[in-house]
Amino acid sequence: MERPQFVREEHLTMLRDLDKKVTMDLFLAVPQLRNQFPELDAYQAQQTLLFWTTVIHKSVEELVTA
Numbered sequence: 001m002e003r004p005q006f007v008r009e010e011h012l013t014m015l016r017d018l019d020k021k022v023t024m025d026l027f028l029a030v031p032q033l034r035n036q037f038p039e040l041d042a043y044q045a046q047q048t049l050l051f052w053t054t055v056i057h058k059s060v061e062e063l064v065t066a
Helices: 009-021 026-036 040-066
Strands: none
Touching: 009 026, 009 040, 026 040
16 A cells, blocks of 8 residues: 555654554544544545554564564
C-alpha cells in the first residue's frame, strides 16, 4: 500500500504511541486520530490507520522472515 498524501509523520507517531499502551483498542484509533487531527475526515482517518497497520504488519513480516 502506498502512503496516502494526507498521512503525516505525526499521525503515524500518534498511532505508534497508542500502540505502546497496554490498553490499545484499534477501534478507538480512528476517533482519536480525528480528535487530535481535526483536519482529517473519517475516510482519511480510516486510511491513515489502514496504512499504519499495513506498514507495521510489513515490518513484523520482515523481522520474522529475516
